[in-house]
Amino acid sequence: MSSKSFILAVIDGLTPALLERGLEGGRLPMLQALVEEGTYATGVTVFPSLTPVCLSSIATGAYPDVHHIPHLSWYHRGKRRVVEYGSSFPAMRAVGARQALRDSIFNMSHEHLSPNAATVFESIEDAGLTPAAINFTCYRGRTRHAIKLPGLASRNRWYEAVYGPKRFFFFNLFESDVTGAPIAVRSRLEGSIDAYAGVVGRWLVTRDGFDFLVFYLPDHDYASHLAGPQASIDALTRADAAIGQLADAAGGLDELLDRYAVVVCSDHGQTHVDASVRLQDSFGDLDVYPGRRRSGPEGFDIVVTASNRCGMVYRLEDCRLDIRALAERTDGARGLDVVLFREDRVAVARRGGQELRFRPESGGWRLDGDPDVLDESLYPNALERSWRALACPNAGDLIVTTADGFDFVDLGGRSHVGGGSHGSLGVSDSTVPIIGAGFDRSPLSDRPVITELAPLALAHFGIEPPASMAPAAEPTRA
Numbered sequence: 001m002s003s004k005s006f007i008l009a010v011i012d013g014l015t016p017a018l019l020e021r022g023l024e025g026g027r028l029p030m031l032q033a034l035v036e037e038g039t040y041a042t043g044v045t046v047f048p049s050l051t052p053v054c055l056s057s058i059a060t061g062a063y064p065d066v067h068h069i070p071h072l073s074w075y076h077r078g079k080r081r082v083v084e085y086g087s088s089f090p091a092m093r094a095v096g097a098r099q100a101l102r103d104s105i106f107n108m109s110h111e112h113l114s115p116n117a118a119t120v121f122e123s124i125e126d127a128g129l130t131p132a133a134i135n136f137t138c139y140r141g142r143t144r145h146a147i148k149l150p151g152l153a154s155r156n157r158w159y160e161a162v163y164g165p166k167r168f169f170f171f172n173l174f175e176s177d178v179t180g181a182p183i184a185v186r187s188r189l190e191g192s193i194d195a196y197a198g199v200v201g202r203w204l205v206t207r208d209g210f211d212f213l214v215f216y217l218p219d220h221d222y223a224s225h226l227a228g229p230q231a232s233i234d235a236l237t238r239a240d241a242a243i244g245q246l247a248d249a250a251g252g253l254d255e256l257l258d259r260y261a262v263v264v265c266s267d268h269g270q271t272h273v274d275a276s277v278r279l280q281d282s283f284g285d286l287d288v289y290p291g292r293r294r295s296g297p298e299g300f301d302i303v304v305t306a307s308n309r310c311g312m313v314y315r316l317e318d319c320r321l322d323i324r325a326l327a328e329r330t331d332g333a334r335g336l337d338v339v340l341f342r343e344d345r346v347a348v349a350r351r352g353g354q355e356l357r358f359r360p361e362s363g364g365w366r367l368d369g370d371p372d373v374l375d376e377s378l379y380p381n382a383l384e385r386s387w388r389a390l391a392c393p394n395a396g397d398l399i400v401t402t403a404d405g406f407d408f409v410d411l412g413g414r415s416h417v418g419g420g421s422h423g424s425l426g427v428s429d430s431t432v433p434i435i436g437a438g439f440d441r442s443p444l445s446d447r448p449v450i451t452e453l454a455p456l457a458l459a460h461f462g463i464e465p466p467a468s469m470a471p472a473a474e475p476t477r478a
C-alpha cells in the first residue's frame with residue numbers, strides 16, 4: 001500500500017507506433033520524462049476496440065461480458081431500439097439526436113452499464129478515499145451531482161442529476177467545484193477539450209484535491225479519425241502538454257512523482273482506412289432495421305448496427321435464416337474479415353470461409369478447426385476477447401469486423417475513409433501503450449490488458465478489488 005495518490009491519464013486512440021515516433025522526434029517532453037522515469041509496455045485492449053466499451057473496461061476492470069457495454073452502436077433488445085453513443089452526427093440524427101445524447105451522456109453510465117460491475121470510482125469512495133474524473137464517459141460513482149444547465153436538461157429530458165466520483169468534471173454539464181476552466185466544444189480540432197482537462201487537472205493537483213484521478217484526453221482520437229493514425233502528432237503534443245500541466249502544478253516532474261503514481265495509457269489504437277463497406281449489403285434480400293424506417297423493428301428480419309471497424313447483427317424472431325446461415329452470408333464479402341457467433345455453447349470464428357470453434361477449458365482453450373483464423377500475431381488475445389464480447393448480453397448474434405484498410409458505413413452513412421478508424425480484433429486497433437511512473441516497482445506485466453488498470457489502482461491503496469473485476473496481474477517486469 002502506498003501513501004501516494006494515483007493519476008490515470010487516458011489518451012484516446014493513441015497507438016504505440018505514434019507514441020514511439022513522437023518520442024523519437026523529441027516532441028513529447030512530458031511523456032518522454034515519464035517513460036525515462038518509469039516503464040513502458042505495449043498492452044492490449046478489449047473487443048470491440050471502441051471507446052465506450054474500452055472506457056467501461058478501464059472503469060470496471062472487466063470485459064464486456066461483465067460490464068454489458070457491447071459497442072458504440074447497438075440494439076437494445078429490451079427497449080427494441082438502437083442505442084447510438086455517437087458514431088457521427090448523421091448517425092446520431094438517424095436514431096434521434098436527443099436520444100443519442102441521452103444515451104451517451106446519461107444512460108450509458110446509469111442504465112446500460114451493469115449494476116453488478118463495480119466501478120473503480122465506487123470502490124475508491126467506499127474505502128473512504130476521494131475519486132475524481134475529468135470528462136471520463138464511464139463515470140458511475142457514489143456522489144450525486146446536479147446538472148449545471150437545468151433549463152437544457154428539462155428541454156431535452158436529460159437527468160437533473162447523476163452519480164459520479166466525488167470530484168467530477170464533465171464538459172460543462174457537471175462540475176463539482178468551480179475551477180474557472182473554460183470550455184469551447186466548437187474548437188475541438190484545436191484541442192479545446194484537452195485544454196479544459198489540463199486547466200481542471202492543474203486546479204486539482206494544486207489543491208491536492210483527490211486520491212485517485214482519471215484524466216481523460218479525447219481530442220487525439222478525434223484528430224486521428226480525420227487525419228489518420230500516422231498524422232495526429234500535433235494532437236498528441238497537445239495531450240502531452242495537458243499532462244505536463246499536472247507536473248507544472250506540482251512544481252515539476254520530480255515533485256509530481258513524489259506525490260503521485262502516474263499511469264498513462266490509451267483505450268484502443270487506430271488503423272488507416274481507405275475504403276468503406278456496408279454490412280447491410282451482405283443481407284440484401286432480408287428486411288434490415290433501421291433502414292429508412294426507424295419507428296420500430298416489428299416485421300424486420302435483422303438489425304444491423306455497424307460503426308467504425310466492427311458491426312453487430314441481431315436476428316429478430318421472424319427471420320427465416322438461423323444465426324449460422326446469417327454468418328455464412330459474410331463469407332468472402334469484400335472488405336469483411338472475422339465473423340463471430342455462438343453455437344451450442346461454443347464460440348465460432350470464421351474468416352475467408354475457414355472456421356475455428358473454441359471454448360474455455362481447464363484454464364485454457366479448447367480449439368477445433370483452423371487455429372489460423374484467429375492467429376495471435378494478427379489478432380492479439382483474440383480467443384478471450386472474442387469469447388467475452390460474444391458473452392455480453394447486449395452483443396449481436398453476429399459480431400463482424402472489417403479487413404485491413406476498410407471501415408464500416410455507420411447508420412448515418414458516414415465512414416472515416418482517408419483517415420483513421422478502429423473497432424476490430426486486429427493488432428493496430430487492439431494494442432495500446434501503457435506507461436507507469438512514480439511506483440516503487442513497475443506495476444505492469446509484460447503484456448498488460450486494460451482491465452488490469454482498475455485493480456492496479458485499488459491495489460495501490462490496499463483495497464481488495466470487488467469480485468466483478470479481473471484480478472490484478474502479477475507484475476513480471478523488473
Ligand SMILES: [Zn+2]
Binds near residue numbers: 013051221222
Ligand atoms: Zn474513435
